[in-house]
Amino acid sequence: EAGVAQSPRYKIIEKRQSVAFWCNPISGHATLYWYQQILGQGPKLLIQFQNNGVVDDSQLPKDRFSAERLKGVDSTLKIQPAKLEDSAVYLCASSLVGGSVAGDFETQYFGPGTRLLVL
Amino acid sequence: KQEVTQIPAALSVPEGENLVLNCSFTDSAIYNLQWFRQDPGKGLTSLLLIQSSQREQTSGRLNASLDKSSGRSTLYIAASQPGDSATYLCAVRGGGNKLTFGTGTQLKVEL
Numbered sequence: 001e002a003g004v005a006q007s008p009r010y011k012i013i014e015k016r017q018s019v020a021f022w023c024n025p026i027s028g029h030a031t032l033y034w035y036q037q038i039l040g041q042g043p044k045l046l047i048q049f050q051n052n053g054v055v056d057d058s059q060l061p062k063d064r065f066s067a068e069r070l071k072g073v074d075s076t077l078k079i080q081p082a083k084l085e086d087s088a089v090y091l092c093a094s095s096l097v098g099g100s101v102a103g104d105f106e107t108q109y110f111g112p113g114t115r116l117l118v119l
Numbered sequence: 120k121q122e123v124t125q126i127p128a129a130l131s132v133p134e135g136e137n138l139v140l141n142c143s144f145t146d147s148a149i150y151n152l153q154w155f156r157q158d159p160g161k162g163l164t165s166l167l168l169i170q171s172s173q174r175e176q177t178s179g180r181l182n183a184s185l186d187k188s189s190g191r192s193t194l195y196i197a198a199s200q201p202g203d204s205a206t207y208l209c210a211v212r213g214g215g216n217k218l219t220f221g222t223g224t225q226l227k228v229e230l
Contacts (some may be wrong), residue, residue: 003161023121031216042208042220043163044122056217091162095216110162 001057002026004093004111012117018080021114025073025094031055032069033108034077035091049075050097082118089113121146125209125221132199133229140194142209147187154194155208157167157171157223163208167194199228 005024013019025032031050035043045064048056051072060067066082069075079086093108122145132138142152151170151209155163167176169192170222175184181193206225210218 009160038126040222042125042210043218044220045217048217093163097216107165107168108216110164112160112162115160 023092029094
């Protein structure tokens, strides 16, 4: 079974430029997550999709970050304009479903991440 | 707001040593706790999952315990090997399958 795919793996841009990341989840996974991991910290959830609808984007800096998941499969995360503090690894994960029933658990499978450096 | 803390931040041990990694969380209303491993340039790999009703889980040389009431978990690694060198992250799951991660422990096992 193919895992979560992400591209590009590395990206270097100058501040105020724009950048986009792509994620292809595991086939059949309804829920897709984007995380930001700053060096020395744990991953922080940016946005969660259930199919092509947004479930949670409370920690997404909406003035510069946007994400979409067309047709409920692939997803793109965009930053425009980028700031120095956006330098981080952007991780994509997917799970079969994202239920909140007590005791229910859906394993999140992570991609390799995209390492962004903003100069 | 859930906060997850891991200590130590970094650890270096000789091969063969048994070691313990610690994780604490502020809100005990969790569904489960998960330990992940992260290798440089790679994504996260799930190691162990403990449901909120469980006390511990074991997989090979790894044993994870959970004390939900005190907001603590430990990951025990027996007979450490150089291949165990990685960053270990714990994450607690709240509603909506939302994971809150700790800051990680960077482990180096030396020959």
